[in-house]
Amino acid sequence: MELWNHCENPYPFVPNEVLDEAASVRASLPNKYCDPKIAARLYDEVFDEYRLCDDIGLHIVTNEHHSGINNLWAASPVITGIVANITRNVRILSLGTLITVRPDPVRVAEEYATIDVLSRGRLEIGFVKSGATEMVSGDANPMRIREREWEAIDLIEKTLTTHDGPFSWEGKFFTHPHVNIWPRPYQQPRPDFWAATSDLPTCAELGRRGIINTLLFGGYDRTRQAFDAYKKARSQASLTAPGEDRFSYMAFAYVGDTDKEGLRLGQKIAWFLTVSIKSAPQFSKFQPGAVVPEMAPAAWRTGASRRPRPTNLDAEALVGQGQMFAGNPDTVARQIKEFRKRVGGICHIIMMTRQGLVTHAEAEASFRRAAKDVLPQLQDLPPIDADETAWEARRAAAAQ
Amino acid sequence: MTDGRLEIGPLALEVLRREAKAPGAPTLLLLHGINNISENAPFLGPLAEYGEVVAPSHPGFGKSPGPGDRDTLYDLVHVYRSVLDAIPAARVTVIGFSFGGWIAAELAVGGHPKLERLVLVDPFGIKLAGREQRDFPHLFNTDPAELNRRAWHDPASRPTGCYGIGWHAAIGEAMSDDEMVMLARNWDSLCLYAWRPHLYNPQLKYWLHRINVPTLVLWGASDRIVTPDYGRAYAGLIPGARFDVIGGAGHHPELEQPAAFVDRVAGFLGPRARLPGHRPEDRQ
Numbered sequence: 001m002e003l004w005n006h007c008e009n010p011y012p013f014v015p016n017e018v019l020d021e022a023a024s025v026r027a028s029l030p031n032k033y034c035d036p037k038i039a040a041r042l043y044d045e046v047f048d049e050y051r052l053c054d055d056i057g058l059h060i061v062t063n064e065h066h067s068g069i070n071n072l073w074a075a076s077p078v079i080t081g082i083v084a085n086i087t088r089n090v091r092i093l094s095l096g097t098l099i100t101v102r103p104d105p106v107r108v109a110e111e112y113a114t115i116d117v118l119s120r121g122r123l124e125i126g127f128v129k130s131g132a133t134e135m136v137s138g139d140a141n142p143m144r145i146r147e148r149e150w151e152a153i154d155l156i157e158k159t160l161t162t163h164d165g166p167f168s169w170e171g172k173f174f175t176h177p178h179v180n181i182w183p184r185p186y187q188q189p190r191p192d193f194w195a196a197t198s199d200l201p202t203c204a205e206l207g208r209r210g211i212i213n214t215l216l217f218g219g220y221d222r223t224r225q226a227f228d229a230y231k232k233a234r235s236q237a238s239l240t241a242p243g244e245d246r247f248s249y250m251a252f253a254y255v256g257d258t259d260k261e262g263l264r265l266g267q268k269i270a271w272f273l274t275v276s277i278k279s280a281p282q283f284s285k286f287q288p289g290a291v292v293p294e295m296a297p298a299a300w301r302t303g304a305s306r307r308p309r310p311t312n313l314d315a316e317a318l319v320g321q322g323q324m325f326a327g328n329p330d331t332v333a334r335q336i337k338e339f340r341k342r343v344g345g346i347c348h349i350i351m352m353t354r355q356g357l358v359t360h361a362e363a364e365a366s367f368r369r370a371a372k373d374v375l376p377q378l379q380d381l382p383p384i385d386a387d388e389t390a391w392e393a394r395r396a397a398a399a400q
Numbered sequence: 401m402t403d404g405r406l407e408i409g410p411l412a413l414e415v416l417r418r419e420a421k422a423p424g425a426p427t428l429l430l431l432h433g434i435n436n437i438s439e440n441a442p443f444l445g446p447l448a449e450y451g452e453v454v455a456p457s458h459p460g461f462g463k464s465p466g467p468g469d470r471d472t473l474y475d476l477v478h479v480y481r482s483v484l485d486a487i488p489a490a491r492v493t494v495i496g497f498s499f500g501g502w503i504a505a506e507l508a509v510g511g512h513p514k515l516e517r518l519v520l521v522d523p524f525g526i527k528l529a530g531r532e533q534r535d536f537p538h539l540f541n542t543d544p545a546e547l548n549r550r551a552w553h554d555p556a557s558r559p560t561g562c563y564g565i566g567w568h569a570a571i572g573e574a575m576s577d578d579e580m581v582m583l584a585r586n587w588d589s590l591c592l593y594a595w596r597p598h599l600y601n602p603q604l605k606y607w608l609h610r611i612n613v614p615t616l617v618l619w620g621a622s623d624r625i626v627t628p629d630y631g632r633a634y635a636g637l638i639p640g641a642r643f644d645v646i647g648g649a650g651h652h653p654e655l656e657q658p659a660a661f662v663d664r665v666a667g668f669l670g671p672r673a674r675l676p677g678h679r680p681e682d683r684q
Binding site: 023136139141142143144172280281282283286287288289291292293294296297300301 | 587
């Protein structure tokens with residue numbers, strides 16, 4: 001298995017009274033509350049963490065969100081390009097630039113090809129559909145974003161893999177009459193593609209295309225369902241069964257010296273859920289496309305989101321739901337191995353550690369323990385017995 | 401036009417109809433705003449006294465099928481050109497409300513041989529203010545409570561079961577699941593057509609002078625979504641257009657002041673629309 005470090009570079013320095021007063025901490029919170037000197041220090045700290053990860057063998061994930069306290073990575077290709085330059089060894093996953101917000105996928109492909117060359121072929125390209133406040137801050141129509149995402153992926157793939165001169169693209173969402181990027185990617189035919197989704201039809205399409213499927217905080221059952229949809233789609237299309245390297249999962253993670261420390265610091269990560277996703281109704285449940293119309297009554301009456309959110313934010317509860325790995329190194333390794341069994345096999349664990357109120361020093365300490373004491377325990381694991389894990393997953397679900 | 405449906409190419413549009421009360425009464429084609437017209441709309445009955453009412457639901461609204469790839473305002477204009485083709489009447493008065501007013505203005509700029517008169521009721525559609533001033537709030541990015549406050553002269557008195565801008569405020573009252581599904585469809589579809597540029601065509605103001613049929617521009621005096629000043633300027637770009645304000649009404653005068661709304665329309669339609677022996681004061 002492989003461990004990845006994902007940091008959203010949050011900005012938890014806005015006074016609580018301002019956050020309490022604000023209808024939304026994304027999209028509309030004035031940037032006067034962002035001190036650029038603090039932001040500069042945060043960038044330095046996280047880039048130092050990336051250098052550490054490069055030294056100790058934790059791969060790196062970048063992403064982007066916009067106009068909010070949750071994320072200072074305003075442009076994933078910019079940040080990923082810097083990471084390519086300051087690291088030498090590990091792989092770098094951009095998960096990703098928001099292609100449903102970007103108007104020109106060709107430019108995105110060109111940026112990624114440049115990063116792939118800069119990094120000598122260490123780039124992985126991830127796609128996220130996005131939504132909610134991102135559509136507002138990017139002035140992107142929230143309707144038809146799934147179709148738009150697929151067309152963007154198709155155009156990016158063709159752009160990365162066409163080497164015989166310009167081609168033309170006249171799609172529903174994007175047009176470009178003269179596509180011919182320089183440089184072409186370092187990896188041939190192209191860097192591996194990833195996509196973050198738990199939507200089962202989308203997982204099935206990822207399966208047919210062989211794109212790595214990552215879930216974000218999906219917990220045991222939803223993750224298993226997603227991966228099963230992926231495998232079933234490949235089987236129905238008479239494609240080879242996917243290896244565990246096609247599956248990925250992002251969870252909150254803190255590796256402490258002791259279980260107590262792991263849980264105590266893991267609890268600081270929950271700020272991500274308790275504070276940084278506060279969003280006004282027009283940016284969430286009332287945003288067009290947020291739910292299919294048939295689901296609107298439930299969503300509007302209860303405020304339910306299309307995305308499952310943990311309901312109990314206690315660190316121990318998050319661990320129990322498979323949404324956090326926290327404890328001493330042996331505990332975390334055991335949690336990850338259990339997760340692997342219950343979801344039917346997985347290769348990539350993306351750790352969200354430098355999140356919320358976790359400090360630079362605390363994050364680095366966790367990374368060192370993860371690399372030194374957790375990662376070795378995740379190597380050369382016995383193959384997953386699909387029948388056995390399916391039975392155990394059903395038993396675990398029934399017991400809940 | 402049968403069974404409440406109107407076939408426009410592959411689109412079987414839902415149509416609400418009210419028969420004319422007298423032979424020879426004009427045909428009134430209603431282009432709804434952000435929500436399809438409810439059969440309980442308080443102006444429907446009184447308006448039918450002056451003509452046959454034909455009120456389709458735009459593709460994706462009400463019970464009309466989704467638009468598929470015909471999901472731009474260009475497509476909507478051609479949908480309504482086709483509706484005019486399909487209506488048996490030789491001459492038709494088009495009444496466009498709010499978002500539907502924008503469609504109606506585009507339709508009239510392009511012209512249609514059956515188009516006899518045009519009524520625009522608090523329409524969107526043109527950009528007048530500078531690049532750093534909005535003519536109206538962004539409907540999808542604004543707090544629904546604020547939209548509700550700005551859309552009505554008196555939000556507390558909006559009719560039950562008829563939804564305009566700020567409809568979100570009615571959730572939790574007597575709204576049924578079916579109504580919520582319909583409102584969600586409408587909201588999604590409006591977004592498809594009108595996210596960007598938001599509820600206007602930057603070129604439309606340059607071509608409103610092509611409208612060559614009698615035009616009435618009606619405005620709710622208390623409309624704080626799209627102000628009466630915007631309406632006056634809009635009307636000023638249409639040759640010979642009459643501008644009139646309805647007091648005690650916001651963005652939806654047809655819902656807040658249905659009698660006054662019907663009076664204005666009846667007056668615009670002229671004597672041939674009036675039924676024998678009927679006087680305006682008889683209306684509710």
